[in-house]
Amino acid sequence: MQVNTTYEPFSQQPEYIQVNSEFLQTLPLNSINRVLDLACGTGTLAEILLSIRPEAGIVGIDISATSLDIGRRHFRERGLLAENQAELDERIADQRGGVLFVEGSADILPFESDGFDLVMMGNSIHMLPDKDKLLSAIHRVLKPGGLFAFNSAFFVGTYPEGTEYVYTEWIKSALAYITEQDEALRESGKPGITRKRGKVKKAFNKGWMAADQWVSLLEQNSFGVQHNGLRTMQWTQESFETVGAYSGFAEVMMSGYPAEVASQSLQEGAKRAFSTCGVSAIPRYWLEIAATKK
Ligand SMILES: C[S@@+](CC[C@H](N)C(=O)[O-])C[C@H]1O[C@@H](n2cnc3c(N)ncnc32)[C@H](O)[C@@H]1O
Known part of the structure; x- marks a missing residue:
């Protein structure tokens, strides 16, 4: 099975x-000209x-060259790609808008x-290990009074009551799939699937933060929180x-297993x-949180 x-x-x-x-759409975007999309992926x-x-x-900006390439192709096809900073500046001056993709880490x-x-920053802030380093980098590049807005589906409180059993069943089914694949491989005389112990990471949701912890952290890093709320997405x-x-x-989620196996099993x-x-x-x-630079 080939998995994207x-x-x-x-x-x-x-x-x-x-x-x-x-x-x-909830953000005050009327006079926004210069935007930074952190951990932008393909630019959604x-x-x-x-x-x-x-x-x-x-x-x-994103650390994944593969995602940036997909993004560049997509925006080039739409006539919206800026190849360098000078071209982006020109587009802003002409009020034409556009996107420039840069490879790098969100906290440097x-x-x-x-x-x-x-x-x-869309659904990525939970991936950055040093939140103070990240917030200080964001604070520096924002204009005074500029806005930092992020959302995340990986925080304490993300699961509405009565939905967690589906996630439990998901992981159980993924592990059962790996066991089946492992047995089939061994039966046909091939090496089975092994989980590399040293590579097993800490529990998936360890380190997730609750909304009030995000608010405190932002305040500590000289941001004034303007909006802090929840939005519901239906996960099909x-x-x-x-x-x-x-x-x-x-x-x-399936740490220690080979990447392809982990992806296939969850699918x-x-x-x-x-x-x-x-x-x-x-x-x-x-x-969803939006905060201004103090
Ligand atoms: C869940 S995706 C979100 C992508 C995009 N914001 C979106 O909403 O479609 C997370 C992205 O974070 C990127 N990423 C992870 N760690 C990063 C880091 N330290 N600096 C920049 N990007 C990072 C990944 O490469 C990936 O593209």
Whole structure:
């Protein structure tokens, strides 16, 4: 089974686009010209932002060269790609908008201070290990009074009551799938699937933060929180399959297993779990926070 292990299939789900569109529409975007999209992936948020504010010049930064390549191709086809900073500046001056993709880490920003009106970060903030380092980097590149807006589906409180059993069934089914694959391989005389002990990471949800912890951390880092709320996204079987196939997720969730096996097992596990649980979609909360630079 060939699996697309990038985040793109999940980020193109209509429910994903809706939850992000609704979030970005709540932001005061009227006089926003310069935007930084942190951990931008293939540029899903950048595209939504341009549909609301076509004049915006957006710099997207991500550590995945593969995602950036997909993003560049996509925006080039639409005539919205800036090849370098000078071209992006020109586009902003002409109010044409566009996107420049840069490879790098979200917490080491190669940009001048006080340059952006808005820094946005879609469903990635939980992936950065040092939150103070990240917030200090964001604070530096924002203009005074500039806005930092992020959302995340990986925080304490993301599971609406009565939905967790589907996740339990998902992991159980994924592990059962791996056992079956392992047995089939061994029966045919091939090496089985082994879980590398040293590579097993800490529990998936360890380190998730609650909304009030995010608010305190932002305040400590000289941000004034303007908005802090929850939005509901319906997660369909396809949502589970596509997010499960995403290597960044699968490698943490099924840590220690080879990446391809982890992705396949979560994709197959989603099919089985939805059938066993007899559901067509379950809700999941997304945390949304917007804060200004003090
Ligand atoms: C869940 S995806 C979200 C992508 C995009 N924001 C979206 O909503 O479609 C997480 C992204 O974070 C990126 N990423 C992870 N750690 C990063 C880091 N330290 N700096 C920059 N990007 C990072 C991954 O490569 C991936 O593209």
